[in-house]
Amino acid sequence: MNNEIIHSVRSIYGLDISKYDISFLKRAVEKRCSITETKNISDYIQYLSSNSDEATILFQSLNIIHTEFFRNPLTFAHLEQWILPRLMEEKSDNNELRIWSAGCSSGQEVYSIAMLIESITSKKQIKKRYRIIATDISESALHAAKKGEYNEKDIQMIRVKDLNDFFVKSGEKYKVCDRLKQHVSFSTYDLLDNRSACPQESIFGNFDLVVCSNMLFYYKPNYQHNMVKKLIDSMDEHGYLITGEAEMQIVAKFKDLFLVVPPSPIFKKRRGAK
Structure with a gap:
């Protein structure tokens, strides 16, 4: 089933969806079958082959990752209480704290981190320069992130202050x-x-903190490996990587590159790791 769809989308529309995890791709296709009211997978493939708009919608749906403000409370607690303060202390006044949110989706994760930094600097009465480079493959998600407008249900995890x-x-x-x-x-x-x-805007990488949450598991293992290698190469020698809880086992395989910071999905780059 999946090979037929992969072949159809690639041969007719030039879009490569072969990199995605099979189970994830299967769920996405089943959802599109329901929405398009096609009776079965074979009918959907036929519908897909003659409908370029549907191919575009399917492709875009694979690149939109769900996110929330402070999605993993334990991880953000560690960020606020330990990791961010430590990184700030190690930075001289002339150097900025550099953060990369890879797969930022509609921006909630990015703004959550920015809120933590602002709260920490306000509490400690210090001034620290910081920059968050947020990237995604989805233009629609980036448009929403830049706009930075959220509804009532989106802001439930944000503290009143x-x-x-x-x-x-x-x-x-x-x-x-x-x-x-x-x-x-x-x-x-x-x-x-x-x-x-690394992203063009970062020029040379050297990120103190890289956040890539709930994205790696959407891809096949060989693609996961390439992505993790790129993330580690972009990090400062004392940098940290944060993933989603479901991805801890994926990154834990790179034990020669990272030290695990339990119990959250936080990893510290090993000195000299390449």
Whole structure:
């Protein structure tokens, strides 16, 4: 079933979906079957072969990753209480804290990190320069992230103080304030693009913190390996990598590159790791 769809999408439309995990691809196709009211997979393949719009929709659906503010509370607690303060202490006043959110989707993860940094600097009464480079392959997700507007159900995990400090309510929407946005740049970037080692805006990488949550498990193992290698190469020698909980076992395989920081899916780069 999946091979037929992969072949059809590639041969007719020039889109490569072979990199995705088979079970993930199967679920995505079954969902599209339901939406398009095609009776079975064979009918959907036929429908797909004669409908370029559907091929585009299927392809885009594979690249939109669900995200939330402070999605993993334990991970963000570790960030707030330990990792971010430590990274800030190690930075001189002349150097900025550099963070890469790879697969940022619609921006909730990025703004969550920015809120933590602002809260820490305010509490400690210090000033620290920081920059978050947020990338994704989905143009529609990036558009939503840049806009920074969220509804009532989106902001449920945000503390009341943070909501008051960093958002402006406009009608039924909550807009991220410029105080956070000025530290974030959003751009299109494909982690599987072999032509570059890191996002163009970062110039040379050297990220203190890389966040790649709930994305790796959508891909086949050989692609996961290439993505993790690119992430490690982009990191400072003392950098940290954060993934989703479901991806801990994927990154744990790279024990020669990372030290696990339990119990959250946090990994510290080993000195000299390449």
